[in-house]
Amino acid sequence: MQTILEPWAPNLVTFWDEFIKSIIETIQMFSLSGIISFVLGLLLGVIFVITKPNGITPNRLINTTIDVFVNVFRSIPFIILIAFMIPVTRMIAGTSIGVKGAIFPLVLGCVPFFTRQIDLALSSIDPGLIEAAKAMGVSNLGIIFRIYLPESIPAIARSTTITAISLLGLTAMGGAVGAGGIGSFVLRYGYQRYYNDIMIVCILLILFFVLIIQLIGDIVIEKTTH
Amino acid sequence: MQTILEPWAPNLVTFWDEFIKSIIETIQMFSLSGIISFVLGLLLGVIFVITKPNGITPNRLINTTIDVFVNVFRSIPFIILIAFMIPVTRMIAGTSIGVKGAIFPLVLGCVPFFTRQIDLALSSIDPGLIEAAKAMGVSNLGIIFRIYLPESIPAIARSTTITAISLLGLTAMGGAVGAGGIGSFVLRYGYQRYYNDIMIVCILLILFFVLIIQLIGDIVIEKTTH
Amino acid sequence: QDTVDVKIGLTGSDSKVWNYIKEEAAKEGINLELLYFDSYPLPNRALAEKEIDINAFQHHIYLEKEIEEFDYDITVIGETVFAPLAFYSEKITDLSEVKDGDIVAIPDDTTNGGRALKLLETHGFIEIDPAAELTPTINDITNYLVDIEIIELAATNIPATLPDVTFAAVNSGVASNAGFTVDQALEIEEATAGENPYINVIVVRTEDKDNEVYNRLVELYQTDEVKEIIAEESNGTSVPAWE
Amino acid sequence: MIELINVNKTFSTKQGIVHAVQNVNLTIETGDIYGIIGYSGAGKSTLVRCINLLERPESGEVKIDGEDLMLYPDKQLRQKRHKIGMIFQHFNLLSARTVFENVAFPLQYQQFSKSEIREKVESLLELVGLADKANAYPSQLSGGQKQRVAIARALANDPTILLCDEATSALDPQTTQSILTLLKDLNKKLQLTIVIITHEMHVVKSICNKVAIMDKGHVVEKGSVLNVFVQPQQEITKDFINSVNNMSKIDDLLAENSNIVKLEDNQRLIRFDFYGQNTKEALIAEASLQFGIKASIIFADVDIVQETIIGSLVVIIEGDIHKQRQALEFLSNQQIRVEVLKNADNLRTVGA
């Protein structure tokens, strides 16, 4: 591999180990923070939707709290958010640096966004379906798990795709706490050092990740749209 | 104002002129790139939706092109995108620095995202409505302007709100080409120099902007949901 | 043979040097883990809070400012390189051509920005409030001797935006990466080795000041082999700061 | 038993307040099949949605078996709703689920085993004639097929009360009939109480035992179907009853002066309305024989409602004028309502 690449991407070959390491770091950051953000964002999004004034269990307090949480955390520039959160990160993850230290800030940067996306996705459900479930005596939990979520899978898949790609973008900031990753790698070598081969390969690699995410999203959408 | 703030935010008062300038810069960057991105993103989003295989005027080539464009530009870390685009920016805007030089990269960073959001928004429209319009002999352009857009205003408003807040986040990177802005201001003083008063005031200010965007979005949604 | 783990916080991309040192250290049973931070404020904090053991990314001025601000109990155990700031231009060949209304680009980070302002002062474009010491901001400019417009932007973007400004202050690392050579520079920061506040340093927590392993790393750095790597990497824009 | 006491429901819109349901009192006994009819927009759907509190009335009580649902906490209300099936005017099928899964929906997360659910759903789909569409998605169904899925779903949970909002409007007459037969069977076998909104009076006639007529939010008339059909009190009720037969057409024909109602000398156009057992005695035929009158039927609508014959005839009679008058008198005395719609020209001058 390296020898094949040598003539085309000499710099990449020079920093090959770091390159491989950065891929692993990106995958670690992305998958861990992605899974956590997905669960939390879905949870918050659903709670947000159902506690709206015309939701199935209106609750002004909870609804406003989520709204404020989302807005506040979307307001803080991510790099500042990372710095702000260091003590909390250390409490939660045991360390504030490296991949481990990046997960919590990434989650914090991703969840508010995903929450909004879920709001967008769930808001497109026909209210008649909620009504039908109510009429059948389905509990609120049942409405969430048996109507809201299954009926909006295509929309949630779209939201998740968008969010996942945004999260991939965020992981590029993982470098701020020494978590490395392709984003940081390409910043340090491709961008700051003008190693064009590294720049191009890394961007193609990120594009490849993006395409995979997109592909998975499209497949889910296709399979679940009837 | 300054004298009132003096005891609470001494550093802010010191850098008051820069602070005011940064606000103006943010507003300039945000509004200019926002308007352009809105128009372009809407355009691309609509074209993307109608050229889908089951759209009103399927066109594989155009559809795939947009898809690739969106994915490629979402793949490139924004900071690298800015750097990459400097020559193009110069061609388009006459300069690559300052507020003028930031607009083009901001648009390029925002449009792909907004395009996806518009896709999400328009995909929630009842296909029956498109059919009804077709049956009435409405042209494709008519279907776009008289069905797709008006019927999905609430969803588009949600998408626009999300995108606008993301764009506000992007403007923080405007500093990279000397466009200043609150984001750059808070990074330089609040973050790098540890002026906590500046940090807090700036974040509150951004939060304020976010809330205004959210409020406008919510009002539009409320007015257009029947 | 027992190995000892050391975490070092770095920034930017002088990794060739550190990769070399890492290899060398490994031979002596020192397992060096390189952590790259993409932002300046964190490595000192991480060091102070014992997340890492050692860092090497800053110069004296920056370190002093940080210590002053946060009371970090950290200290220098060795010097590395001096990376002088220099003025470059595509429009003019001499600073004397600068006239009113011209634009100068300077880095937007605290230390390099301050350095650039100092350099502008040295060359008689502006006057700076002495109270600002070594890290002035635009705000500390008390007088414009030439009516130039100063614009701050990311250091790494300065070479690319050179056509849009009259001249610019460029970090040596950035300049060499962009393919600029020392002789293209209009002016270069004076390099007075030994006492220059802009010399980069290796820092540890004060309690570890005498740690053998860390000091061994300094020794590994200050070798001729490293000197060679630096010369090769920086086109001569960085100068080793040891004899 | 369902009791609606003084129920009011309004909607506020930008154009003002809409009083959808106003002061409605209605008692539906267990085992009733209660029809609700009324013009479009009368408030029928809203009223029925008040029964399971999908719309919470502003005032009034909604009692089921004596207990006021409005006072129930959420959980109890949900349990109650388990036993109230509902068929919506717009079906409200789950688009992400197949026909089978839609029907199985109310059965899931209950005490049923998978195979029980399968058995139940399959038998319901069989009943509504959709066994072959079990794996189709709602978007692949025709309108009537969707409606039948909705019907099957509403019945899945063995409800004790079934609320039907135009449950057969998208169905052809045969399918409608088979659904009605099914409902009637369930009603008989399981004492299923059914509330059925419908525009088709023949639905009311064929399965309801009681009926309420709504107009502008009010229930203007209610009672046993027979009573309402035989002795409608309100104009609107009469209109509805006429809609089901073709008696009203005679008015059009008269207005148009159609050939059909052109009378020759000594002819009269008469409308008879009758109900009950006396028709079996062939009164009209008897009159015809007794008085030597010939009668030819123009329109006829004779039907059986709740085991009772009720009917209307429009006939042209012919014969001696005096005999005619005697015949009509004879019939009037037999509790047949006689109405002369038109006299032949010669009779008009005589002034009969």
Next chain:
Amino acid sequence: MIELINVNKTFSTKQGIVHAVQNVNLTIETGDIYGIIGYSGAGKSTLVRCINLLERPESGEVKIDGEDLMLYPDKQLRQKRHKIGMIFQHFNLLSARTVFENVAFPLQYQQFSKSEIREKVESLLELVGLADKANAYPSQLSGGQKQRVAIARALANDPTILLCDEATSALDPQTTQSILTLLKDLNKKLQLTIVIITHEMHVVKSICNKVAIMDKGHVVEKGSVLNVFVQPQQEITKDFINSVNNMSKIDDLLAENSNIVKLEDNQRLIRFDFYGQNTKEALIAEASLQFGIKASIIFADVDIVQETIIGSLVVIIEGDIHKQRQALEFLSNQQIRVEVLKNADNLRTVGA
């Protein structure tokens, strides 16, 4: 004139291919009101959607006024569609527009001025009885109100062809009647061609001049309404015709052995079917007089279809057995179809 020639339309689903429309040939003349009936899922909606190419048939031709629409480029097709109104089974109203704006929709971006549009829309809303809901949004309407908006919208553009997919299924009989009258008027005045899918046979009877019966994708019978009603060829057609009268109930009563059909000695239960002018001659009454037979009507359905009386009676006759036989023979000779449904026990043994 609309011609469908050998039209086929299939849907492919995961469960296999659905042949929704198969080899359909249909000619609808200008000015026709063409009814399409058939069981749920028969392919009616799909067929009608083929007329304006909302569904493109896999094979066959769709001609309007002799020109094959399938060959039209997009723009021309759109122009053609301007003049084809369509009322959808599921209404498809624009939720972001008011009732007024929905109806105005097809008029916008054409040659009409604002005031012309206003006038037109207001008069249409008046016609469908929704003048007071002009500013309401679809979500604030009842089912029937939505349907009426859809009707008004379909008529807004003064179409020359109107396709109605169960356009009155959610309407009460009165509103239905007024809509039908409106359609018939437009048909007469403007030669509007109407294709109307319906489950209500009385709709067919009251406004259609032709009718096609669909079954499993095929058109199994078609022709003038009178012909089809008088001489239905297919079982399915007969079923549909029976659905509209209550004649089929007699079978139930016989099966149940209801009191109503219990015969006393010398009684017979007879069904007469007749049509045309001869009814005016009061044949049954004449037979009754002539042979001294008493006849009491159990069910009757006499209606006028296209100016012709067609009807069925179920009667119990009573009288001398020989006279009875003569009477029935007499009637049979007068082109009345006579069917003995049941004989009294005593007659059965005699073998009459």
